[in-house]
Amino acid sequence: MIQGRMTDLSCEKDYHRVGSYLDMEIFRNKRIGTYNRASILLDQEIPEIDTKDQDYRRLKGNLSPGLSTCTGCAAPVVFNLVAKAAQMRSLFLTRELIKEGVMSSQELERSEVMKILLKETTASVDEMKTADLNPAVMKKVEKIKKKLIAEGVYFKLLFAGATGCMTVTTASYPNNSWRFPYFHSAFENIGAVVAGLEAGARARQAKGMLKTPHKVIGFAGDGGSYDIGLQALSGIWERNQDCLIVTYDNEAYMNTGKQRCSSTPWGASTTTSPVGKEIKGKQTDPKDITSIALAHNIPYVATASPDDAEDLIIKVRKALLIPGASYLRVLAPCPPGWGYAAKDSIKLSKAAVDTAKFYSFEVETDIRNKRRYFTINNAPSVFFNSENGREEIASFTNGQGRFSHMSKKGDQEAINVVQEKVDASWRNMTDFFGLNGGSTS
Ligand SMILES: Cc1ncc(C[n+]2csc(CCOP(=O)(O)OP(=O)(O)O)c2C)c(N)n1
Ligand code: SF4
Ligand SMILES: [Mg+2]
Numbered sequence: 001m002i003q004g005r006m007t008d009l010s011c012e013k014d015y016h017r018v019g020s021y022l023d024m025e026i027f028r029n030k031r032i033g034t035y036n037r038a039s040i041l042l043d044q045e046i047p048e049i050d051t052k053d054q055d056y057r058r059l060k061g062n063l064s065p066g067l068s069t070c071t072g073c074a075a076p077v078v079f080n081l082v083a084k085a086a087q088m089r090s091l092f093l094t095r096e097l098i099k100e101g102v103m104s105s106q107e108l109e110r111s112e113v114m115k116i117l118l119k120e121t122t123a124s125v126d127e128m129k130t131a132d133l134n135p136a137v138m139k140k141v142e143k144i145k146k147k148l149i150a151e152g153v154y155f156k157l158l159f160a161g162a163t164g165c166m167t168v169t170t171a172s173y174p175n176n177s178w179r180f181p182y183f184h185s186a187f188e189n190i191g192a193v194v195a196g197l198e199a200g201a202r203a204r205q206a207k208g209m210l211k212t213p214h215k216v217i218g219f220a221g222d223g224g225s226y227d228i229g230l231q232a233l234s235g236i237w238e239r240n241q242d243c244l245i246v247t248y249d250n251e252a253y254m255n256t257g258k259q260r261c262s263s264t265p266w267g268a269s270t271t272t273s274p275v276g277k278e279i280k281g282k283q284t285d286p287k288d289i290t291s292i293a294l295a296h297n298i299p300y301v302a303t304a305s306p307d308d309a310e311d312l313i314i315k316v317r318k319a320l321l322i323p324g325a326s327y328l329r330v331l332a333p334c335p336p337g338w339g340y341a342a343k344d345s346i347k348l349s350k351a352a353v354d355t356a357k358f359y360s361f362e363v364e365t366d367i368r369n370k371r372r373y374f375t376i377n378n379a380p381s382v383f384f385n386s387e388n389g390r391e392e393i394a395s396f397t398n399g400q401g402r403f404s405h406m407s408k409k410g411d412q413e414a415i416n417v418v419q420e421k422v423d424a425s426w427r428n429m430t431d432f433f434g435l436n437g438g439s440t441s
Pocket of ligand 2: 073074075165168169250254255333334335336337
């Protein structure tokens with residue numbers, strides 16, 4: 001992990017002790033004590049993601065998107081991991097009940113017990129009998145729930161998704177595979193919809209109409225966030241509304257047949273940036289959406305690749321635990337859109353990181369104290385400044401149909417251009433965050 005700080009380091013001592021800004025905040029507020037990446041993750045929660053179709057199906061099964069998904073697509077893997085990570089109520093409740101000696105881990109392992117504990121309404125006598133619970137225990141549970149709510153770690157979830165492959169794979173009318181309330185927004189307005197849901201839930205809670213607070217997670221494709229949805233997203237970020245926006249980035253308008261987007265990489269062939277005699281693929285660089293999000297000074301901006309499930313789960317949890325707006329951009333390789341065999345989705349996600357085509361990082365901004373912390377979570381295996389800094393970009397582009405005009409015909413000039421762009425982007429990013437000359441650990 002490489003870590004950089006663009007900040008006044010007067011808090012360095014605390015910082016090292018507890019890990020990061022988020023940890024510091026919670027530590028300072030004495031909310032849940034020292035709190036680091038590992039403390040919001042259970043070992044058994046990290047799914048094995050393999051490149052075999054069978055494993056994709058198993059993972060999708062958590063969300064049960066049904067059979068309509070394109071086989072091997074990384075997008076439902078992303079949806080599933082985010083949904084899985086976001087369900088933190090039982091995690092925090094379990095910990096606290098054990099810590100306070102109210103119940104044992106064996107008792108809590110029984111599914112009927114947790115089901116009753118998470119209920120908003122009072123359980124019936126029969127239900128309590130089946131789960132071996134009694135009113136005295138339930139009173140303690142309610143007290144602990146109130147404490148967790150006050151600490152901001154106990155909440156229910158609302159999901160919204162902009163029209164795109166998410167709709168196709170998980171919510172094609174009249175079916176819906178989400179186990180949460182789910183709002184299907186238009187292509188252009190995920191920011192506005194999430195803003196309304198968040199404000200509505202907050203108002204209802206203030207009026208005592210909701211017992212448990214709600215957090216809103218809005219998904220949009222790259223088209224729905226980089227292009228047509230950007231205005232409403234900028235609004236929600238500027239107002240710093242408490243929500244998480246996730247872009248699953250398949251680098252084009254995929255569900256409508258692979259049209260180019262401002263996220264599409266230079267040189268990639270799409271139906272609206274085709275390869276011809278004169279012009280070969282998209283001729284502009286992708287928009288830097290995370291810098292746009294960062295310019296709003298929201299507390300948490302991160303990127304993640306689905307090949308590292310642990311990293312993705314932790315980022316979703318941090319995003320939800322930090323009050324205010326969070327943005328997460330997740331790479332989502334698309335077999336038909338990028339032109340590769342479905343079994344290679346996760347392999348390609350990893351190749352994107354190893355070549356530094358995509359870097360997995362997080363930026364935590366502490367506006368009050370004017371500090372910002374930057375972490376590269378997954379970097380090319382060796383730090384960039386050294387001689388063998390990263391894999392050649394060809395190990396990512398080769399084998400992808402959208403770049404086949406470069407690889408198949410051996411267009412070394414085009415490959416060199418892509419390589420230069422990747423290197424320049426990495427240099428800009430590390431310069432910007434003051435990482436060059438930084439250390440690895
Ligand atoms: C105003 C408007 N224009 C066009 C469309 C048609 N449309 C629906 S989704 C989509 C592209 C979505 O691209 P992206 O957000 O990247 O999601 P993906 O399909 O790649 O998952 C388009 C053009 C629409 N629904 N509304
Ligand atoms: S078009 Fe691509 S991203 Fe969309 S559902 Fe199919 S495989 Fe997944
Ligand atoms: Mg897309």
